[in-house]
Amino acid sequence: MAATRGLLLRALRAARPGPVAFPAVRRLRTAAPRPAFAKELFLGTLRKEEVFPYPEISNEELAEINQFVGPVEKFFSEEVDSKKIDQDAKIPPETLKGLKDLGLFGMQIPEEYGGLGLSNTMYARLGEITSLDGSIAVTLAAHQAIGLKGILIAGTDEQKAKYLPRLASGEHIAAFCLTEPGSGSDAASIQTRATLSEDGKYFLLNGSKVWISNGGLASIFTVFARTEVVDKDGQLKDKITAFIVERDFGGVTHGKPEDKLGIRGSNTCEVHFENTKVPIENVIGEVGGGFKVAMNILNSGRFSMGSASAGMIKKLIGMMDRPGFPDCSVEAAMVKVFSSEGAWTCVSEALQILGGLGYMKDYPYERYLRDTRILLIFEGTNEILRMYIALTGMQYAGKILTDKIKEIKKGNVGVALGEALSKLRDMMGRKVDYGLVGDRGVVHPSLQESGKKLEENIYYFGTTVRGLLTRFGKTIVDEQLVLKRVADIIINLYAMTAAISRASRSISIGLRNHDHEVLLTNIFCTEAYFKNNYAMAQLQKYADENLDDCIKKAAKQVLEKRAYICSHPLDRTF
């Protein structure tokens, strides 16, 4: 998990246009946009220069990180009483004040606005520590990863100058208001409406939002509402717009905090807007451009999840590493899925190992379990993210492979023969060489086996994707069971790459306990290899392992009656 983050970091550091603390590293990268690593995997190509060698930070940055980490760790171990927070379902004001003093409310805000201006590595590293308490982690994440991210990435300079300083100091807390009772991921069904006033100076906001983290504490909200926009055809359309709404604008009320299973200290409640006056200067981006803003915020906020789960597992077992930023949205999603599911399995195991003790409230394990459960749900449920990962990859691969597939379908004899020959060679056992293993391989010799498995998987994955696109074309959007398998495979591939890269570095430079890392990597890669092979076998046409049709049929029968339809086994017929 950590290794995955490390790779993400490398890609992000390279891609990030903003000022980077270490230009020395930056000079090695060109500024031209490169296709992302994960999307290339869909074509069966491994861009090894991005992942090998494993990304490193310089000594100065490492020292700086450790400087930050010390006081924060001290604060969390001494002054944060997680048990009490969980029981009272509230974070005590002293704790909040302590967090504000440490500057944790402005970790990502640039220094010129009063924040800490941390790089992504440092943010992630600190995220590991803050997530020792789930409620605090979620409060901070809701504040900065999504709450004020809109202003950060899409706000004008005036908006930044107006709001960021107070947000950085923690004087005001931010919240992100998108979800409504009728709409989860469906942006089209947002009912909150913002109508322009007659003089055109402000919007009147009406509506209510549900399940808003920090809803009760926040004074600055990023709200998404429908506005009427005249688009370029001259037609009047309803489009979403993002607004910065202050509580002082009036008409903003919030309900009582929801009683939740986990992260009980975080304040989640409904927020209602009644004729709230929002001046037009507070529109983020442009009027009608809220959808893009929302997508960018959600994509960029996702990577913080990885470090959060890493930190939590670290407490229970002890391990892991760091994440990244834009256009690695696919990688960020993969990290989120993998880390949340990994965290859930680990925490469940930990509880299980302790048996009855783990179940008692006297011990913190059950609290960790409850707090971890939300990881699979918020920031995009894992199922939806799998769809996103698979579809984005398919779109990318499809664009490149369209011509080739069309050639095959047209029935060109030469091309068909070439395909048949290639399939024959695949069946005979082809030797794939991505440059990972062997004499000039980038992977350390101890990891040869794992490297070979990875290469094999990547090659077959490329073939499988091509096969799927040939079979389904663009209707693959409807084949969700297929897409789920594709997403699982690519997540495994990414995780294998990250693990191998990290272990390789670790053994090459001689970090402490590198042999343990190598062992873990080999175990993980073997398991992932077999899982990937099975999934790819299932994706073949007419595969015996493919139970999709049966499952769909059973599901349809149950859905018709909306109940369990089998008779009771004790029933008799005569």
Add this chain to the structure above:
Amino acid sequence: MRLHWAHALSRGLWGGWGPSQAARSVSRHSSRPAGDPASGAPAWRDPPRDAQDSDRGPAAFAAALETLERIPGRRVGRLELVAAALAAMPALGVAREREAYHRLLRLLPRGPWVPRGPIQRLLAPFPQQQECGLQILEQMERYGVVPDAETRFLLLGVFGPRSRPVRKCQRMLYWLPRLRHVDPHPLPSVLPPPGLAAARLGLRRIANDPDARITVYQRPVPDEGDNEGSVEPYIVGERRGTQGNPGAQSPEQQELLARHGTARPVFVEGPFSLWLRSTQLWYYVLRGDPLPPHLREDPPDPERSLYYPLHLDLDLERGPWDDDDFDVDEVEEGPVFALCMAGAGDRRTLGKWIAGLQEANPVLGRTPVVFRLQDGDPPAGATGDPPTPPLGVVPPPSAVLEPPDLPRGYGHSTQGGGNKGNTAPGE
């Protein structure tokens, strides 16, 4: 040959109690009709009266047989006796009772009809006797009586293992319990009389959508002398949330109607008949025509889903070998917006139904509604006055509103009646 004497016995030539006598004793009990000869419905259709009634029921049957039971061992005319008893059972109303059949089987001799040895088995032993056993089982099958372990035991005693009746009994034990569950939508065994309850049942059968809501529009009974005591014409209407093909994921009904648009008319068609065993119900449909292909699906809105793309921008189509969308049996139908069953099928009542629907779908007020009623099969109780067009109704189709050809397979009421007739299981 060997049955000559049996035939002679049956004619009572040797004196003694011939089987015809026995049969007569049975039929004596059954030949008193008691009460409903004139309606023409055969007696066995009536539900059996309670057992206290001395003319019918298992008691009567037992009484009929008791004389014979008291004189066991008479080897005379048992086959004819069984035949007569089987014929009389429906009249006595015991045709669906297993105990009656057991009583009958106990009259048969145990042992003499069991073939001894494989050679005798080879020579088709006791054909008429086995035929008689088969007749009993056949009657049981026809009336849906599932044999029991006891039936099988009795048959084994009479005919021996590996005989045709026992084999048939085994087969019945395999199939009949299965066939009881063969109907995925079984009707309750006791149907409500034709009326409001039957209409509800009928609507639930037509469209078993859990989201659909059934409302009853009924005027309160007025106090005038004429109409006192009569049931006012009612409409039981159902608002559906689904489109033509069941199981499809579909938008709300209001959205469907709204999307249908006010420019194109919606049609009220009917009455179509629905049979619930022997009750005939009539229902009306509010439907629209299917959209022409070029208007069919609006292109997916790229701003719909925040988390993943709903539509891939690729130029690749599905391979023909993976494309199992087209099904010859599936007919293109336009959306069906609502169904109703009306107590009286005239325009006024239907107009009330439309008015009721309008409350939930204001767009219906602006859409022209065309009534295309088949006058050939008016339901009972239709009033004689000429149909007065209710609000918002456009008169029957003129050239402007001429609908396109109805898709093939869309039934008119006569065809619909034929299609909807129930066939009894196993017949």
